[in-house]
Amino acid sequence: MFDNLSEKLDKALHVLKGHGQITEINVAETLKEVRRALLDADVNFKIAKDFTNNVKEKALGQNVLTTLQPGQLMVKLVKDELTELMGGDAEGVNLSGNPSVILMSGLQGSGKTTFSGKLANFLKNKKTKKPLLVACDVYRPAAVDQLHVVGEQIGVEVFSDRGNTNPVAIAQAGIAHAKANGHHVVIVDTAGRLAVDEEMMNEISEIHKAIKPEETLFVVDAMTGQDAVNTAKAFNDRLDFDGVVLTKLDGDTRGGAAISIKSVVNKPIKFIGTGEKMDAIDVFHPSRMADRILGMGDVVSLVERA
Amino acid sequence: EKSKTSFFGKLSKAVAGKSKVDDEVLDNLEEVLVSSDVGVHTTLKVIERIEERVSRDKYLGTDELNRILREEIAGLLSETNSGEATEFSVPEDKKPYIIMVVGVNGVGKTTTIGKLAYQFKKQGKKVVLGAADTFRAAAIDQLQIWADRVDVPIVKQSMGSDPASVAFDTLKSAVTQDADVVIIDTAGRLHNKVNLMNELSKVKRVMQKVVEDAPHDVLLVLDGSTGQNAFEQARQFTKATEVTSLAVTKLDGTAKGGVVIGISDQFRIPVKYIGVGEGIEDLQVFNKYEFVDSFFK
Ligand SMILES: Nc1nc2c(ncn2[C@@H]2O[C@H](COP(=O)(O)OP(=O)(O)OP(=O)(O)O)[C@@H](O)[C@H]2O)c(=O)[nH]1
Ligand SMILES: Nc1nc2c(ncn2[C@@H]2O[C@H](COP(=O)(O)OP(=O)(O)OP(=O)(O)O)[C@@H](O)[C@H]2O)c(=O)[nH]1
Ligand SMILES: [Mg+2]
Ligand SMILES: [Mg+2]
Numbered sequence: 001m002f003d004n005l006s007e008k009l010d011k012a013l014h015v016l017k018g019h020g021q022i023t024e025i026n027v028a029e030t031l032k033e034v035r036r037a038l039l040d041a042d043v044n045f046k047i048a049k050d051f052t053n054n055v056k057e058k059a060l061g062q063n064v065l066t067t068l069q070p071g072q073l074m075v076k077l078v079k080d081e082l083t084e085l086m087g088g089d090a091e092g093v094n095l096s097g098n099p100s101v102i103l104m105s106g107l108q109g110s111g112k113t114t115f116s117g118k119l120a121n122f123l124k125n126k127k128t129k130k131p132l133l134v135a136c137d138v139y140r141p142a143a144v145d146q147l148h149v150v151g152e153q154i155g156v157e158v159f160s161d162r163g164n165t166n167p168v169a170i171a172q173a174g175i176a177h178a179k180a181n182g183h184h185v186v187i188v189d190t191a192g193r194l195a196v197d198e199e200m201m202n203e204i205s206e207i208h209k210a211i212k213p214e215e216t217l218f219v220v221d222a223m224t225g226q227d228a229v230n231t232a233k234a235f236n237d238r239l240d241f242d243g244v245v246l247t248k249l250d251g252d253t254r255g256g257a258a259i260s261i262k263s264v265v266n267k268p269i270k271f272i273g274t275g276e277k278m279d280a281i282d283v284f285h286p287s288r289m290a291d292r293i294l295g296m297g298d299v300v301s302l303v304e305r306a
Numbered sequence: 307e308k309s310k311t312s313f314f315g316k317l318s319k320a321v322a323g324k325s326k327v328d329d330e331v332l333d334n335l336e337e338v339l340v341s342s343d344v345g346v347h348t349t350l351k352v353i354e355r356i357e358e359r360v361s362r363d364k365y366l367g368t369d370e371l372n373r374i375l376r377e378e379i380a381g382l383l384s385e386t387n388s389g390e391a392t393e394f395s396v397p398e399d400k401k402p403y404i405i406m407v408v409g410v411n412g413v414g415k416t417t418t419i420g421k422l423a424y425q426f427k428k429q430g431k432k433v434v435l436g437a438a439d440t441f442r443a444a445a446i447d448q449l450q451i452w453a454d455r456v457d458v459p460i461v462k463q464s465m466g467s468d469p470a471s472v473a474f475d476t477l478k479s480a481v482t483q484d485a486d487v488v489i490i491d492t493a494g495r496l497h498n499k500v501n502l503m504n505e506l507s508k509v510k511r512v513m514q515k516v517v518e519d520a521p522h523d524v525l526l527v528l529d530g531s532t533g534q535n536a537f538e539q540a541r542q543f544t545k546a547t548e549v550t551s552l553a554v555t556k557l558d559g560t561a562k563g564g565v566v567i568g569i570s571d572q573f574r575i576p577v578k579y580i581g582v583g584e585g586i587e588d589l590q591v592f593n594k595y596e597f598v599d600s601f602f603k
Contacts (some may be wrong), residue, residue, distance in 0.1 A: 149443035
């Protein structure tokens with residue numbers, strides 16, 4: 001199931017090897033393998049199709065460079081195209097506000113609460129900020145306790161109001177508290193919600209409108225399959241979010257959802273989560289992600305073997 | 307419902323009275339299945355089956371097509387899923403019946419346990435929960451809240467304690483209380499973390515010191531929005547704990563959870579439950595025909 005693309009392309013490249021030029025037939029053959037690898041990596045069906053069509057056009061449009069074998073050219077085309085799709089190098093979060101407010105959003109269990117802690121920890125240690133965590137998940141059992149435990153672990157204050165069931169009011173009170181107590185950054189954790197849950201989507205729109213965050217992040221599980229496009233689009237339609245956080249990349253998922261999301265909402269992927277601990281956070285690198293999705297640890301070695 | 311009719315409509319028109327399915331229809335079918343996370347491998351398998359069927363049974367009528375498509379897809383699940391069960395039940399001859407719940411992070415293990423406990427309790431069964439996730443922040447509090455909601459006892463220790471020891475205590479307590487069902491919660495873990503997977507095997511072994519054939523059911527919870535990685539999850543959890551059944555959660559969203567078809571087919575593990583919400587009643591016994599139909603909606 002998880003044969004990597006290198007192997008697949010190796011196979012397909014046999015077709016190409018020995019040919020002096022890229023013909024329509026061997027391009028189609030190779031791209032069928034690429035498309036399948038993308039689908040196995042959970043890249044959205046339509047996006048994988050468009051992607052391979054693009055690469056095909058480019059491949060057919062290019063004369064074979066004398067220094068390159070057709071196979072090499074093909075691998076390079078695929079890799080470049082993918083990296084480009086994934087966007088430029090990581091951008092940080094907008095910290096221009098006083099305080100800067102960061103709103104978390106996403107499906108149930110995607111890793112919002114954990115990431116809220118990681119980001120607070122990151123800003124505290126790496127940017128010498130004084131963050132405040134605000135607990136606006138009034139639904140999930142023990143969600144508030146969870147954020148308090150996280151806050152304690154990293155030595156960051158947590159604002160909560162257990163008697164209050166209105167997340168908008170809690171968020172506003174949290175920001176007021178931050179202002180009064182000299183916090184530079186406010187990170188607002190929210191409940192997980194499905195894109196089709198009208199009531200809950202309205203709720204997060206309300207929070208968003210009321211607190212006007214400097215930065216709204218969409219937190220998504222890197223293992224997500226074909227549905228990633230629907231969800232990302234629905235959240236973006238409501239929140240026009242600023243960036244994406246891709247969690248649980250410490251697993252062995254290919255993470256094709258990253259491309260799907262990027263193509264459908266065209267927002268930068270800013271951070272990745274690589275573990276359950278508070279320091280398991282990293283900035284996003286498009287080219288590494290392209291390699292991961294393609295299953296090519298090292299494109300060069302593949303090309304050398306071809 | 308509209309697109310469902312149109313898909314079947316298209317399919318019918320293209321196949322009715324013919325002895326071969328044309329490529330456009332197969333492309334359509336491929337799109338539906340891959341977009342439901344069924345995966346390329348399993349999708350090709352389904353398409354082969356349909357092609358075979360059509361060439362064998364020639365001149366199929368429109369009515370038969372729906373049925374065949376459903377049958378062929380559900381057929382991959384058939385050997386391990388009766389598809390007829392509608393009741394939550396546990397075998398009467400195991401007392402207590404011990405369920406261990408496993409899975410990667412955030413898939414819905416603890417929530418599913420709460421819902422399951424509710425179902426069993428409703429049937430008048432005596433249920434005990436074991437809080438063997440001693441790692442995740444406030445995991446014990448979360449299970450405690452579910453135990454209070456359902457009104458069943460919970461066995462727990464402090465955060466950071468040995469999960470195997472919690473499971474041991476839970477079984478001891480359940481036996482003493484003459485409980486009917488025991489459900490053990492475990493911490494979410496990614497299947498590529500060897501130490502954490504070994505810890506699960508240990509939890510299982512330690513339980514067997516109290517009840518020889520425990521656990522009777524190892525329930526692997528899969529998030530319905532997970533893509534092809536679920537395969538590797540099933541493989542690795544099966545290796546570590548011999549998974550005996552699956553639950554697919556979060557099917558109240560737009561994700562279809564189609565990856566379980568291939569998993570059930572390849573690993574011969576039945577899908578038992580589906581999660582359709584965060585509420586206490588939002589758990590259903592798996593029905594394979596309804597599940598397959600949802601792909602075409
Ligand atoms: N391995 C790993 N686990 C993670 C990562 N991020 C979060 N988790 C785990 O995923 C699970 C869910 O994380 P939460 O932070 O509770 O997710 P959430 O989005 O707040 O969940 P809800 O509030 O229920 O919607 C927990 O077990 C976390 O420890 C990550 O990057 N890697
Ligand atoms: N919409 C929906 N949400 C669900 C369903 N099942 C669980 N959830 C939500 O998913 C999130 C994670 O559920 P948990 O039960 O904490 O998941 P877990 O597997 O125990 O998580 P960890 O212990 O952190 O690994 C919570 O917000 C649940 O309310 C479901 O069927 N539908
Ligand atoms: Mg949370
Ligand atoms: Mg849990």
